[in-house]
Amino acid sequence: MHWSRWGDPDHTTALPDGAHDLMALAFGEIRPRESVALDAVQLPTDEVPADARAALAAIVGPGHVSQADSDRIHHTRGKSTPDLLAARDGDFGDAPDLVVEPADGDEVVGVLRACAAHRVAVVPYGGGTSVVGGLVADRGDLTGIVSLDLRRLDRLVEVDEVSMTATLQAGLLGPQAEALLAEHGITLGHYPQSFEFASIGGFAATRSSGHSSSGYGRFDDMVIGLTVATAGGTWQVGRAPASAAGPDLRQLVLGSEGTFGVITDVTVMVRRIPTERVYETWRWASFADGATAMRTLVQDDLNPTVLRLSDETETAINLSDPSAIGISDAGGVQMVCGYEGTPARVARMRSEVTDVLTGLGGELAGAQGGEAWASGRFSAPYLRDALLDEGVLVETLETATSWSNLSALYDAVKSAIADAAGAQGVDPLVLCHISHVYRAGASLYFTVAVREADDGAAQWAPIKQAAGDAIRDAGGTITHHHAVGRDHKPWLADEIGAPGVAALRAVKQALDPEGILNPGVLIP
Amino acid sequence: MHWSRWGDPDHTTALPDGAHDLMALAFGEIRPRESVALDAVQLPTDEVPADARAALAAIVGPGHVSQADSDRIHHTRGKSTPDLLAARDGDFGDAPDLVVEPADGDEVVGVLRACAAHRVAVVPYGGGTSVVGGLVADRGDLTGIVSLDLRRLDRLVEVDEVSMTATLQAGLLGPQAEALLAEHGITLGHYPQSFEFASIGGFAATRSSGHSSSGYGRFDDMVIGLTVATAGGTWQVGRAPASAAGPDLRQLVLGSEGTFGVITDVTVMVRRIPTERVYETWRWASFADGATAMRTLVQDDLNPTVLRLSDETETAINLSDPSAIGISDAGGVQMVCGYEGTPARVARMRSEVTDVLTGLGGELAGAQGGEAWASGRFSAPYLRDALLDEGVLVETLETATSWSNLSALYDAVKSAIADAAGAQGVDPLVLCHISHVYRAGASLYFTVAVREADDGAAQWAPIKQAAGDAIRDAGGTITHHHAVGRDHKPWLADEIGAPGVAALRAVKQALDPEGILNPGVLIP
Known part of the structure; x- marks a missing residue:
């Protein structure tokens, strides 16, 4: 992971021409944004007491306890836009003091016991993709902060092909897990936008x-069992x-964001790797019509593997295909409908869904848009960096x-977003899509773009506050799937009650x- | 509910001839079992202090606080076989001191506050159908026990026909809830064997x-939200x-068995009332073959509304149709497969399932067995009383x-059951079925019958212990769906860990x- 941008450091995405023109149209002239150089970053002094460091080294081996600047920088915060802005500005005040890499669950228990004894904070670290401040601990009166990197917990522990479950260690990243499962012809089928860098834990x-998620379910729905390291032992x-x-x-461990214990492995339901995949797009007259169609499908137990509906604005700029962003004048809204499985199953599901959608007035727009979505679906975060480079602040x-x-x-x-941005004298671009549907309801995912002002973080804060209050x-x-971290804590007490x-x-x-x-994450 | 038997006091079930003959064959001569008369029952002295009684009467109204013998008797324990045996023997040592009937959630909060202030135990009471000792509180050093009967919380609070959810008060019994929902053309589709007397809460x-459950899901899967009364207020x-x-x-409230708070209403997912219902039976060469067929269906996302597979013994005595119990010599095992929905949906689902089951070697045995199961499915608990009357101890x-x-x-x-019974010199009849299937696994439901000895409860205890240890x-x-109560507490700590x-x-x-x-329920 790049230290101040999303993803693979060797993967650079220039802003596509269409997106460039659109941004110029929406926000005026380009204002290239600077970023400090890595070697100019200043880190706070490592505070972990020497005896705690020695205790940790005794548990995981001295080669797996690092206080190197590069390791500390790479384990600082996550990948929200405010996180990226802070990194670009060279602000690494939230850097952990040490990075510790245990080899297995027993070593994690050992680390937790040593840190409890020495009163050192522990921040479990998987892929570092949090967008809600989930990797920023309160130092409080603790003696330091350890980033507990789980990358060495990278084994496929067990496959049960009768029960169709697999036990995966928590440090496996999405692609690593899928590669190991693929050797058995199975898949987890869990593809969040962070897939390439996020971890099972x-x-x-x-x-x-x-x-x-409409076909495979949410991750929490797939979990059969978990192993959790606590200072009291393995759970x-x-x-x-x-x-x-x-x-x-x-369900108490799922969503606990490392505050109760460290998840060290997860037993999940798996499926046979689909032998056929079809993604196609549908057009609807309006976002409301498309939403009604999604609701009709899911309430009739018709669950295509992928269901995603863009609103009018998102459709107009074609966000679902980052390589082709620009201004479209086709009108209406676009839905991506994907089917995965055996050819027979895909054919059956597609036929049933097509009947329903056609009956509701949808217009099948062919495979091109769907395939473009499928091939571009992990590139949006790279695009955000390209936009930040041009002085456009984008957050979701x-x-x-x-x-x-x-x-x-x-x-x-x-x-709320328009008003809060308007109060700052800026006119935001606000896009939305529905990408997770349930019998009783659905998610809404907003993308917001504004011309970045002098202090992007200060500019974003009141917009986020207004959006959260409106929600x-x-x-x-x-939050439907980004979690609480530090950023959503102000609203959690109201949501879950005293x-x-x-x-x-x-x-x-x-x-x-x-x-x-x-400490400081999740719990109000 | 009858005070010492299952169900409607006016509904008496004589043991069908086939069952009678079978029991005679299995256990020898009939030994009619006595039951004390209601008016011979002795109750312990009501212990709740007068000031606590007055405080409760002030909250719910004096007409809704009862210390009448009949109310106390009817709120004693649940309906496990040991509960029924104790009632038949006139043992009401676990009777509550008072029965309190609040009108709504606010009154429940008030009752909890008053009981907390006066240190009186509260046992939430819905339908009184617990089979795991969930209604027996530890008196400990508390000043008395109140049975908190929720029968007045009997409203359908809200129906959302867009989101297909309904909010039901906790005291509604299954048939009451379904009748209210039916006015809107919707159904919960939740039919446990206790349906006729069990409550939403x-x-x-x-x-x-x-x-x-294969079509509609477990109850916990249907829940969108809950209102819980606690001494600290409404949650x-x-x-x-x-x-x-x-x-x-x-998921912390679901399964909490009244130990954290009192559930006062539940928002659940609902469905349109099916316009077509088809139940049919299939024969398989063995229980293992039938189980493989169930697994194949569910792992291929083919979920008939009902799926139930009897093992060889249960099939041989035809337990799935209580009116026709007897010895059958058809061999193999029987599966009930039910489809509910619109005619089109039933046809589609049935065709897909039939293809798979036929391909796996199943033999469609027609509708008769399925319809018999559907019409007799709530009568098994009555049959248990008829068997107890003849001196046959039956428990599940x-x-x-x-x-x-x-x-x-x-x-x-x-x-384990055979060995434990054998150690007592009795030969048990042990039947089993699978009635709840998941992608990753399934339930096993055992019915055990033995000739009752002089002390049926003492006879059952070591069999239950052996079965629990074996599990x-x-x-x-x-427990897959009976809950923990007091009876399963000895095994819970091992299952959930320290x-x-x-x-x-x-x-x-x-x-x-x-x-x-x-107090004394659920929490180890």
Whole structure:
């Protein structure tokens, strides 16, 4: 991962001409934005006491405890736009003091015990792709901060081809996990936009949801069991696919964002690798019509593998195909509908879905748009860097609600963003899509672009605040799949209520009595 | 509900001739079993202090606080076989002191506050159908026990026909809820065997699963949100169909069995009432073949509404049709396969499923067995009373595991039951079926019958202990849908681990600091 940009450092994306022209049209002249050089970055002094460092080295081996500047820089924060802006500005005030790489779950338990004994904060680190401040710990009165990098937990532990489950270690990144599963002809089918760099443990800790969620489900829906390292020892959660043995404690670990323990492996449901994949696009007269079509499908148990609907603005600039962004005048909105499976299954599902969508007035627009979406779907984050280079601040935010409340929530969030940006004298571009559907409701994913002012972070903060308040007031969840981290904490207490906060704090106190695990993240 | 038997007091089921003959064959001569008369029952002295009674009467009205013998008797324990045996023997030592009937959620909060202030235990009471001791509180050093009967919380609060959700108050019994929903053309589709007498709140508090779980899902899967009364106030849990806003706290309330708070209403996903229902039976050469067929269906996303497979013994005595129990010599095993929905959907699903099952060697045996199952499916508990009347002790127990472990778990439980009964010199009849399937595994539901000895409860205890130990040792969950109550507590700590126990205790302490809510139930 690049230290101040998204993704592979060797992968550079120039802004496509269409996007360039669109930005010029929307925001006026280009203002190239500078970024400090890596060797100019100043780091705070490493504070971890020597005896704690020695204890950690004794557990994981001295070669796996690093205080090198490069390691500390690469483990600083995540990849939200404010994170990227801070990195570009050379602000590494949130750098961890040490990076520790345990080899397995037992070493993670050992690290947690040593850190508890020495009162050192521990930030579990998978792929470093958090966009909500999930990797920034409160130092408080602790003696330092360790970034616990799980990259050495990279094994496929077990495959059960009868039960169609696999146990994966938490440090495996998406592509590594898929490569190991592919040797058995199986797939997890979990493709969030962060897929190329995010980890299995992170998917679980943040309740990730991927592009194929209508077919494969959310990540939390796929989890059968978890192994969690705590300072008190190893915790095995989940004994059966379903149970009535009290509260489902898997669901307490999922979404816990490293605050209760460190997930070291995850047993997930898998599927046979699809032998056929078809992605096609449909046009609808309006976002509302497209949303009704999605609702009709899912409430009739027709679940294409991929379902994604862009609103009018997102359709007009063709965001679903980053290589071809520009201004389109086709009108209406675009839906991507993808089918994966055996040829027979794809044919059957496609035929059923096509009947319903045609009956609802949708117009099949062919395979080109769908294939373009499929091939470009991981490139949007690179595009964000290219836009930042040209002085355009781009950030995303997301929520979910019931179908009956979707339109009101959409309007409320768009208005709030426009008003907050307008109060700064800037005119934002606000795009939206629905990409995760349920029988009872759906997600809304907003992309916001504004001309960056002198202080982009200060500019974004009131827009984010207004959007979050609008989500709360309109009854949406503060996050559908990005997690809470530090950025969504201001809204969490309202969402889960005082008893919910009390429950989370009680569990935290029980499992992490020293308060070393990701302090400041998640728990209000 | 009858005070010492299952169900409607006016509904009496004589043992069908076939069952009678079978029992005579299996266990020898009939030995009619006595039951004390209702007016001979002795109750312990009502212990709740007068000031607590007055405080409760002030909240719910004096007409809704009862210490009448009949009310106390009817709210004693649940409907496990040991519960029925105790009632028949006139043992009402676990009777609550008072029965309190609040009108709404606010009154429930008031009752909890008053009981916390006066240190009175509260046992939430829905339909009284627990088969795991979920209604028996530890008196400990508390000043008395209140049975909190939720029958007045009987409203359909809201229907959202766009999002296809409904909010139901917790005290509604299954048929009441379905009648209210039917006025809107919708159904919950949740039909556990206790359906006729169990409550919405109980379904949620115990993670119930119904006969149609392959089509409609488990109850916990249907829940979008819950309102929970706690001594600290009202807790609203669940804001969206799916969220990444931390741990899923709905899943902490579901299965909490009244120990964290009292569920007062539940928002659930609903469906249009099916216009067509087809139930048919298939024959397989063996239980293993049938299980493989079920697994193939569910792993290929083919989910008939009902899927139920009897093992060889259950098939031989035709348990799936209680009116026709007897000895059959057809051989093999029977599967019930049910389809519900629109005629088009039923036709499509049935055609797809029939293709797969035929391809796997199943033999379609027609509609008769399926219809018989559907019409008789709520009568088995009545049959248990008829068997108890003839001196045959019948009880059930259930578990779930992965598909790859299913056969080993089945063998282990059957052997454990046979050995434990054999040690008492009795030869049990052990029947089993699979009635809840998942992509990764399935449930096993055992019915055990033995000739009742002088002390039926003492006779059952070691059999239950052996079965529970076998389930634990073979890797099953101690309960798939009956819940924990008091009866499964001995195995829970092993299943959820020390950190899991610590988490439950911490939440309990945070939400119920006085420890008045169902003390002795669930939490190890």
